[in-house]
Amino acid sequence: MHIDLSRNSSVKLYLQIAKTLADRIQSGLLPQGTKLPSVRHLSSLLAVSPVTVSKAYAELESNHLVTCTQGKGCYVAEPSVSVPREGALDLSWQMSLVDYLPRAQLWRNFNHSRQVPYSFHIAAIQPELLPTREIIADTRRLSSENPDAMAVYGTFEGDLALREVFAAHMNERGIRTVAEQLLVTSGAQQGIDLVARTFVGAGDVVYMEAPTYTGAIDVFTSRGAKVMMIPMDEQGMRIDILTRLCDTHPPKLIYTIPTFHNPTGVTLTTVRRTQLLDLAQSYHCLIVEDDPFSELFYKAKPPLSIKAHDQSGHVVYIKSFSKIVAPGCRIACVAATGSVLDRLVAAKSTADLGSPLLTQKALLPFISHRLDQHLVWLRDQMRDRLTSALHTLQRYAPPEVTWYTPEGGLNLWIKLPSVIDIPELGRLADREGISFLPGAVCYAGGMDSNHIRISFSYADKETLKTGLRKLCRLLGEQLDHSVIVERKPIL
Structure with missing residues (x-):
């Protein structure tokens, strides 16, 4: 061991x-x-x-x-x-x-083979809302008209035509880049892993928000990094605390999800984005900007990405595309410059010789011509589900239960009273066919947390409302029981 x-x-x-x-x-x-x-x-x-x-x-x-x-x-x-x-x-x-x-919390808590009626643990979109039939039709046409797509290796960097489309997508959102500065990966998770395997070794200091995405914690701890977690408030990561800690523990890398943060839903303000970039420049460290949800805004557009302000190659920007189109295709893109990109491409070449060419070609027509229209429609669908989830919680949740209302993304971060036993709640919920993500797994070291994450995006509206009502009932029963236990006389 x-x-x-x-x-x-x-x-x-x-x-x-x-x-x-x-x-x-x-x-x-x-x-x-x-x-x-x-x-x-x-x-x-x-x-x-x-x-x-x-x-x-x-x-x-x-x-x-x-x-x-x-x-x-x-x-x-x-x-x-x-x-x-x-x-x-x-x-x-x-x-x-x-x-x-x-640790392997990603494996334990995100098992997609786990089928329950009320799947609130998966930050994914209901399959019926995704354009899979169109993409399957494109795949059939591609495989019949261009069989070479299955007979040859793609480039390590990824299909050039797809990278050109990704570059156009990013430029429209303020990120100045070209296809030659992009790397296609098998999902955002591989992008995080490539950065970690390339630049993080035992004892290197990696800063992350507290809480943060479980899969990123797994990756950086597997490299032997010294993971240091920075508290958040309603404006995002506390840059003042990060700055003080950097004086004592200089960073090798800062990992952040600044837009519709997973799991909290908080968005880092423009001022703090600038401060974070200034900090990275002063310490000559990398920022890994993970962006899974920025297109899914339900009010105003979010601030420009940190990468959009990067003039000196300090930001590695990771953008998932398959999550909003076809998760099974596992397509994401990493934007970086200079030798940082070269080293990431080298790491990618030893990892898998390049992402499958067929899936890249299959997604190309949809992302090129239909993605923007799909996103407008998808935002309406997700906004509707978020509204239903919030109304259900407001009506049925015990008054001691609170939550942060996000302006985008797929998740609700719910704070429970300290008397709630979350592992026991999980066991009771499992009997009712309800799954959720315990907040503790979103901290390095399994820090105790009285939060849970609910994803409102995977179930249809009626299933969502029914499942949340059941969960609220379980919370009420646990609170009633805790009052009885607390008032039990000591003999």
């Missing part, structure tokens, strides 16, 4: 060990019932004292993640992921294989 320890960190070694093991347990990488290494074995493996390991195990036990019995050892207590049993096969030897995955 590989655990990176920073001997010079202010965080005590036993807490570093406990945090790493907690991340693995909560991600499902250490399933329920797994026996942890003995104190003596792990202390020898990590070159720490047995007392340090014992304190780490005690910390995990106090958080109900493991159970320890004298003479028998420590076992994972909390159920993580339901995994089918392998019959009579004995696969226990596999736990001796060293891996380098510190």
Whole structure:
């Protein structure tokens, strides 16, 4: 079991060990019932004292993640992921294989094979609202008229015609770029991963909003980065706090979702965007600007991207296109300049030799000629669902429950009273066929959070309203129960 320890960190070694093991347990990488290494074995493996390991195990036990019995050892207590049993096969030897995955919350919480009636955990658009039939028709026509699209490799950078369309799309939105400065990736997730694998190593400081996109946390922690999370307010990331921390911990990279932030829905103000870019320039670090939702605005257009103000190549801009058109095609675009782009292309070449040419060609006609019209219609549909979700919450949610009202995107960030047990709420919701994203997974280290994220975009309006009413009822029942428990006399 590989655990990176920073001997010079202010965080005590036993807490570093406990945090790493907690991340693995909560991600499902250490399933329920797994026996942890003995104190003596792990202390020898990590070159720490047995007392340090014992304190780490005690910390995990106090958080109900493991159970320890004298003479028998420590076992994972909390159920993580339901995994089918392998019959009579004995696969226990596999736990001796060293891996380098510190956490995998993306795998655990975004399983698209999980079918429930009220899928609020997926920040995706209802399939019926996507132009998949048109794209399938374009694919059939392409494959019959141009069979070479399946017989040849594409370029590492991506199809030139598609990159030219992406460049035009970005220029219309204030980002001055050309096709030669773009890289097509297999979804935005690969774009984040390429940046991390190219520029982030063990101990490098990566700043992120608190909370933020779970998949990005997984990527940067897997590189051994020192992830530091910056609080947010209604104007976005607190640049004043970031600035103070940078004096002590200079950044290698700053990851941000400035427009309709995931999960909160907050938009970073223009003033703070400028401040963030100035900060990156002064420290000669990269900003990774993740933009999954900026086209989905329901009032005024959002501010120009940070990349639109970038004159010196400090911003790597990642734009997902498949999310709003055809998620299964996994198409996104990375905009960068200079040697930063060259190194990203090199990383892409070793990762997969280039994204599939057929899917790039298949999306080209729609993105070229019909995307803007589709976005106008899609904004109306999503605005309607957001309005329905807000009205349902206003009518049925307990008064102690609050939320942030976004002006775009797909998510609602809901704050629950501290007495609500979110894991228990999740189990009760699961019985009702309701899924949501626990806020804790949106923090590095699994920080406790009394928030949940609800995505209002995947269900139709009636299903959305019914599911939210059911969830509000469960919240009310939990609050009623907590009052009874609190008022129970102590005998």
